[in-house]
Amino acid sequence: MKRTIDTLEKRISDAMAAAAGRSDCAAIVRLSTDPKFGDYQANGVMALAKKIKTNPRKLAEQVVSNLDIADICEPPEIAGPGFINLRLKSDFITGRLLQINADVENRLGIEKEAQPRTIVVDFSCPNIAKQMHVGHLRSTVIGDCICRMLEFLGHNVIRQNHIGDWGLQMGMVVQAIETACFNLTSNDKYLLSLLSENPQKWENESLKRIDLNLEQLESLYIKTNKALEIGHPDFEERIRRLLVGLQHGETGCLIFWSKARDITLKECQRMYNLLNVTLTGKDIRGESFYKDDLHEVVDKLLKSKIAEKSEGAVCVFPDGFKNKEGQRLPFIVQKSDSAYLYATTDLAAIRYRINELKADKIVYVTDARQKLHFEMLFATARMAKWVGDDIELSHVMFGSVLGDDGAPLKTRSGENVKLKELLDEAVERAKAVVEEKNPNLPADKKQKIAEAVGIGAVKYADYSNNRTSDYVFSFDKMLAMDGNTAPYMQYAYARIKSIERKAQTKDVDIATELAGLERLDLTELAELELAKYLIRYGEAIDAAVSDYRPNYLTAYLYELAQKFSAFYTNCPVLDAGPDKRPTRLLLCDLTARTIKHGLSELLGIEVVEQM
RNA sequence: GCGCCCGUAGCUCAGUUGGAUAGAGCAACGGAUUUCUAAUCCGUAGGUCGCAGGUUCGAGUCCUGCCGGGCGUGCCA
Structure with a gap:
């Protein structure tokens, strides 16, 4: 259709x-x-x-x-x-509704794209040895929605979780794990003896016994970082050696690094599951994946004279970029100490995505502050002819999450707010509301509702804001029952489900009434308004996906829920006469299916039968 | 300094290659519940779209200048 x-x-x-x-x-x-x-x-x-x-x-x-x-x-x-x-024409509207009703594929009458493309979406990207924090929320959630929408339209979507698992900080990560092993060893005679006799075995043994969670690892990492900042030359030298060791593939360093990576990814996967985000282990393709390609990237750029040495570093100077003195601005691909950086990795990743993954489009979901980086990255990749004119590179950027004070959201002590703590609090608050509104539900149901509402509220708040602007994070607003919020949407859905449950007690067989439906009666204004809006769902998805703006989708869903609520107050469903009831049951059913599809399939927000 | 993003109702924000009288929600005020979940609905009020020019049949949207804010600007990501 x-x-x-x-x-x-x-x-x-x-x-x-x-x-x-x-x-x-x-x-x-x-x-x-x-x-x-x-x-x-x-x-x-x-x-x-x-x-x-x-x-x-x-x-x-x-x-x-x-x-x-x-x-x-x-x-x-x-x-x-x-x-x-x-x-x-009203015939057209009713015809559409009936077509949607008859859609056996449950796509609400929405066609797949005639020419599906292969689209790589780069998003989330947490770092090794760090808990996910509020700074990862938008990339993770918006990126996921983009993937879901593109996939629904029939595109071949390849998720790429470009995690920060290589580079400068890895020396400290190795040190942190090593410290944990030493801590373990300090009160274990067996490990102590191994440490001096057989370091290799000590590493394996202590790693096997170590049971660090990400929080503990992060705290060790932070301590290491602080120690480094204070500045002990010996310590600095040691970290540097570990980094070099890791980069040269020394087994000792590698197994520590790999342990830290495992601990981190395990916890991240928990967060993705909690957030109902579609990322899995197979989508992980971090910086380390490209480590052996970096030399070639720089080499090719130098050989083709696209890059040149400048102040000791290897730089590309794409046209149109100027620094503060009005001179050409460098895109540094190799530092003067010969280390590579994220520009190099990103270039290697582009080549991989085009040559190996056969991407037609690459979408990067990162914050707006990286705009210049991506402009220069794209310009460089095109200069090198690694990206043809037929391939689209998009930086889907977003603003920051702010606190009440208008500054980026932080804890009182100035740290990033952990995503887990944020979600826990949202669920906690949602639970208090459920408790207040519907105290008689069984405890496990209340818990499920609280999770759907709390986490849904956080995600929905993110989606419903224009992604390019900053927004102020407020539990009170996102959990409000009025307005463009997840609970409002979920409530509208729950009301429809309630009608369906009630139907059974009144001997109304909805399936039968809808199955043979051929004629509709849309005489009430609220019915007509709702009907017209229902048949526009595909347009809303198209608008949202073509500009990578989930807020177009939430705006549609909100208006749909509003129109449903108006219909609900004005038009009795189960008590309607036999001439009106099938139409109204259809409107309820299609509204429920559309809300459920939008929330749960495209936004990854759970709906609930009761609230 | 330069570059990018932004400035819309008291507050938070929508506003789709420039379209008709700029829209929501919150807060405020007034109304609706013998009725499928009132976690709702209906109504009222609230605007020099930062300021000043320009482009044109038409500008919140495009251009120029200014004011205000955020971010970025050669070895982090």
């Missing part, structure tokens, strides 16, 4: 082309700004009239006379300076 707006766009554009005798015509069909203008409006005639220097209203008349859309709309009306106003 084609999207209505696309069909209208095509037909009107064609009619414009016929009227104007040229091919570059765009109807620019949009939702009407006001119900009195109908459902859709075409804005393109005025621009075209200007281009071909003619009277826009006359042109509009010509276009309309060429136009055959009687299967969809009432006769179009020309208004104002040259708008074409379109009102959907």
